[in-house]
Amino acid sequence: MPLDDAPAPRVPLADVTPAIALGPLDGRYRPTVAPLVDHLSEAALNRARVEVEVEWVIHLTSHAVVPGAPELAPDEQQYLRDVVATFGADEIAELAEIERTTVHDVKAVEYFLKRRIAAAPDALRADTVLPRVGELVHFALTSEDVNNLSYALMVRGAVHEVWFPAAVALTDEVAVLAAEHADVPMLALTHGQPATPTTLGKELAVLAHRLRRQLRRIASDEYLGKLNGATGTYGAHLAAVPDADWQMVSRTFVEHLGLTWNPLTTQIESHDWQAELYADVARFNRVLHNLATDVWTYISRGVFTQIPVAGATGSSTMPHKVNPIRFENAEANLEISCALLDTLAATLVTSRLQRDLTDSTTQRNIGPAFGHSLLAIDNVRRGLRALSVDVAMLARELDANWEVLGEAVQSAMRAASVAGVAGMDNPYERLKELTRGRRLTADDMRSFVGSLGLPADVTERLRNLSPASYTGMASALVAHLE
Known part of the structure; x- marks a missing residue:
């Protein structure tokens, strides 16, 4: 129903510069999750696409796959790879300008790279053969050949270079706490009632052991890739160059990128590896959530006391409060991360017949899924560092039971x-x-x-x-x- 009074005019925040982030990961929490931008942002996706296209041209020419294609000299290969290495703000803007015309992101990448190849005589040397290989850019590929390899590279980089090191560091810190408090006796609670005593270190060790087990699973997860054309049949490849061993060319290229070759797909790589990885990361999240709720409870019981931060405020009205906000923040972010990871895992394994586009939008949320997990890991680490064990309280509690x-x-x-x-x-x-x-x-x-x-x-x-x-x-x- 209409409002009785129209609101007074306001400054439209959407027009403010610099642009205001819609979500907290690109706003309030940006410093913590910024390392993921290099792997899971839209710009990172386009850079990965450029990398795949560049490596495909180099692979085709290095292995004499297409008759008549010249072999590239080392400086010519480096020139192409430098397009990836120098990909920054200007290139992002140029790609966006091309895409406004193509209305197709992968086609924009193709035209972008062809511009660089056409400019090679001026930028590199006059006698370069690079202009002769311009039509090898995106040769016999479908967009999904580029996209699936790009996402595999991006996710692998995000996990190996950002998320996994942070998760290992957290788990190691929990293990150190477990060792430090291995001999500190503590009343156990089962069903919230006094139970057979344990030690604080042993209970922390249980959590560290569970987290490490999930990390071992994540470390062994595969990152699959495919390159086989519009419906996975190498139809265009054989039509263009019937005498090439296209399965071998595909396999060696995917493995050159450091990925595991998937020989049987539709137009898309089936994404099963992503579902497996995201399930493992979500399980790590859930164990970490258990750690956060247990530590929160130990703080509530008085097992842990929190070291106040100078100048910090725990409550707007109760000055004595030192709230366990790091662990509460972690809980919430782990729940959001798991919700996204569960959705990714459930959605990506299904594609109607030979192709539908549900995965395109879905995969653009991989960054937020890992971002909320990374934020939670950071919060738990910061929270653990601000804890002190009240040994006297533990002794009193034991003596009372x-x-x-x-x-x-x-x-x-x-x-x-x-x-x-x-x-x-x-x-x-x-x-x-x-x-x-x-x-x-x-x-x-x-x-x-x-x-x-x-x-x-x-x-x-x-x-x-x-x-x-x-x-x-x-x-x-x-x-x-x-």
């Missing part, structure tokens, strides 16, 4: 019963009656143990046991991270 030794006592009674010691009937039930829903003191537990009639050595062992010492092999288990 002697009933957790009920498990140890009833287990010792079971063993004694098997060994033939009399009076060990119904050990679980007797400890349940003593401890369930009750708080016991040290004297309560020791008195009960002394009344059981256990062998003297067992009685002594149990009477010397305390919640703080009842941590089993927790400390030693941290060594599995080494």
